[in-house]
Amino acid sequence: MDNNIAVSMKHITKAFGTKVVANKDVSMDIRKGEILALLGENGSGKTTLMNMLSGIYHQDSGQIFVEGQEVHITSPKDAYELGIGMIHQHFKLVDVLTATENVALGMDKKKAKNNRVIAKAIEEICDKYGFDVDPKKKVYNMTVSQKQTLEIVKTLYRGANILILDEPTAVLTPQETDKLFAVLRNMKADGKSIIIITHKLHEVLAISDRVSILRKGEYIGTVKTSEATVQSLTEMMVGQKVELDIERPEVENKELRLQIEHLTCLDKYGVTALDDVSLDAFSGEILGIAGISGSGQKQLLESIAGLQEAQPGSSIVYINPETGAKEQIIGKDVTQIKKMGVALSFVPEDRLGMGLVGTMGMTDNMMLRSYKKGHSIFADRKAPHDLAVKVKEELEVVTPGLQTPVRRLSGGNVQKVLVGREIAAQPTVLMAAYAVRGLDINTSYTIYRLLNEEKKKGTAVIYVGEDLDVLLALCDRIAVLCDGKLNGVVDARTATKEEVGELMTHLKEEGVSADDGNDK
Amino acid sequence: MTATTSKTMTTHKKDPLVRIVRRESMPLWKSVMVRVIAVVASLLVSGVIIYLLTGASPIKVYGSMLQGAFGNSPANYSQKTWITVRDTMMLLCIAVGLAPAFKMKFWNIGAEGQVLVGGIATAACMIYLKNLPPVLLFICMVGASLLAGAIWGLLPAVFKAKWDTNETLFTLMMNYVALQLTSFCVAKWENPIGSNKVGIINQGAANQQGWFPAIFGQDYMLNVIIVMALTVGMFFYLKYSKQGYEIAVIGDSQNTARYAGISVKKVIIRTMLISGAICGLAGFITVSGSAHTISTSTAGGKGFTAIIVAWLAKFNTFTMILIALLITVLDKGAIQVATEFNISKDMSNMITGIILFFIIGSEFFINYKLIFRKKEKEVA
């Protein structure tokens, strides 16, 4: 066996339940002293694969070899013992403790040293690789970047030789990213193996030695970064265009419905999530929003729904279809927007956490948007009941009964309940985010059909999706977000998959106007 | 586990011996059975304890418990039963008041204090306004007790809504502020002077201003009517009203509530006003409808017991009737046993505690199931 191989994964398969296969017969190697980029779209199984190395999951079949010996990793502790450490997207840190205390947490008695010794060790690690961590600083005072650094230091202190970073740059500014890459290179020079999970092509090209690509849970191949280009990687990542049999009616009665100008929002960490986005939505059209997850889709939709605060200078104007009056949405809350006569139907990403009340049945969930109707102090249950019956029949919702709490339904049925309710409100603007995530083919097609019906009725539909094939087949125009910026708007009837994929992953030069996407 | 030792392991991953899995649902009869078993088991345990303490046969003890709650001779069947009913109503009334707060996941631990201030307000009306016409006097008493309870509920709610101040601890402290306020009023109104007791207010057949009138010849009938009306009303309020719907949505997820355009702050404050007011009304019922006096034991820990009643009933006010009755019967029964066997009547709290432990524990078997490790075939 090659002495240069740090970890070898052979024929790894992992399924969740009976339907979803996250990884299918994946084999790959990680060499010593290299930075390997693990590239793939959302849902391609990158994180699941790495979670098996770090002891979060256990593979259904297949073998893992570390230093040529077969190992069985059943817990994060096992992984640590083997020198494998993973930095997850959600940091595992205790906010009110200091950096040193977080590093010391849960250590074995044998290794348990006093805080001064640990603080000194932290400083040594920092000096060695160029980190910047204040051992006495409390985690809640740290920036996201500092927390991430602390996670890496913690992993190194515990003796990791193989570091896995799950989308480490998602939460960082460009400057912080540069700093991170610098220390990663230092660690590589020290002989550590680093796996960086990402879907940002320019980062892959900037930092990695080799790139392994996953697509829909399957291993596509590994190439040397020096021999790869943006185009070649995009092709491997998105694959051949798959022809989908989705109906696409022609756009009729196209009227301006929403006019978004200079929309800028911050995420909950105060990082700019949406940067000066200007975009129009028209009636009778489906506007697709493409982008790697976390590129600002959530903030875009929530701004329109009145759930997200926008920065000064942002504007979202709604043009009333009946009167033609222009109404400013920003600065109003959900109820006010509703009262203005603006009908926004919003299918949030987190179906159970926000769109539906998990402990309530279908009927009660139908009421969520309409329960205030009428002057009686009692809520009208007749109409929601009828609606629930209608949704159940028309969308073939599988539920033991209308009173069964919706959290007991399967993901597809939950989604049908949500979309069914939103459409029933007869919106003039319908927003749907990841409406088919986790759904089977038939249910997905039901959703597409419903969206198309809305489009024919003259609704302005905004569809945030992750499957490029679907976006290209369903939408009329596709706006592509990249790093919170609008990186281009393409005509979905003529654009190619590679074109969109590149816009998603590779930010164009500043100053390029959004409409240039059509020229490519 | 090190790399070398793990090598000897097979690929078979060991599951823990018992796994706990959340149950999706349980048929009603089954969940009722679990609770019945819990109550029976707790009675057996209490029986053993009573036997060890008194040497009396448990059957005999349970017999005298029933007698304690419902009377032991034709002469006192009615009287004892009515006292049991009266106390059940009191407990039920507080639990009904707590229901909307708990359904909203707002931990109102302050019922004890809310009852006390309601009682103070009632007693004040009885003392200072006794010359008013009875109808007016009753309107004042009801109004004052509702207001007092509402204020006691409002304070923690405002701070919770605006600054997310921990409501469990806040309402808990408010109990003791109310308790001292009661002591203050008792000292102010004491009768006779020096007794440190308020004594029966407006005593004497000719007076009795502000006392509940007997209905159908029953002194406590009005208590029953008011509390049952509240119980039914609260059931419909929570289940069918728009406000009840808002409470339920907030209790499930504040995010969803915001998404639906519900003002979470407004609903928290409004709901606690209602919750506090009903608890205040419970104080009115106690002072005007049974005790006819005010003391620091007017609430008598029922504000705390009612929390358990409301929680165990899962906010269903009709289920609360059963649980409140069970606890009151046990309480009365245990006092009877204590008297009969010449032991301290505080035994009732001990027995109540044991039974509640069992019922609380039994919830686990309704919400979760245990899966024991099966012998799986080794997969090579």
Next chain:
Amino acid sequence: MVGFVSLFQQAVVFGTIIMFGAVGEIITEKSGNLNLGVPGIMYLGGISSLIGVFFYENSTDNPNKFVCVLIALLCAFLASAFGGLIFSFLTITLRANQNVTGLTLTIFGSGVANFFGGSLNQLSGGVGQLRVPVTSDAFRIQIPGLSSMNNIIGELFFRYGWLVYVAIVVAILAQVFLSKSRAGLNLRAVGENPATADAAGINVTLYKYLATCIGAGISGLGGLYYVMDFTQGKWANDGTLEGLGWLAVALVIFTTWRPKNAIWGSYLFGLLYWVYMYIVGISRASQELFKMLPYVVTIIVLIIISLRKKRENQPPEALGLSYFREDR
């Protein structure tokens, strides 16, 4: 001056009861368990020590003071820890709601204590007849030498039974444990973020059980002190101990979950509790209003810490929540 000295002394005596209760509860709450059973636990601690030494003193003609103290301490600690165990089993293993379980524990504890207290009183011939003079004397031994100082320092600081000083030592030890030791660090992590603690290899369930049981055991010593020193070995069923138990819960908030603050905080609470006795010219009714002070002060502190949002002063992040690994 005489007035102040005796106020101070009363404050210290009451403060000591509260301090034991609060320090125990701080340890419990640091694990994320909000145990509202503190009054019940203090009752359990008080009555168990009394029963234990009552039978010992009655079984021998010449009870040994050392054995008396040992029996009392053991009984109090074990019975209280048993209360904590009931709470732990129901809330950690059976995942019951903490508030409901804690309140039930308080009902149970006061029931058990007053039942046995009342029964033993009857057994020994009436209220106030249940006495354990030898043990009570043993607990009220003052520090030799220092206590005979006949100046103001001696009167203020050295006229107490030795448990007063034990309470301070326990509070200091608890503070050192939480802020300096590795196990204390792990415990804090469990109460703040059990999922992270679990991922770091900490046995969350074990920590919660131990913290709750040991915390309850310490709280129970407050009941022991109340019975042996304050009521001088008698059982009085007047609800004072329950009120003190809730004050201990209040003090936990007041200290912002730091045992070191419990040392002065508890004496301050005692001072606020008794100050009405030393204000000249107020009516008995107004005295009752003064007794509100500790609770009102606690509410104000609670409001201030929620307004200031200073992270160090907040309750443990996961306080009151159960932790199930599969819910991650």
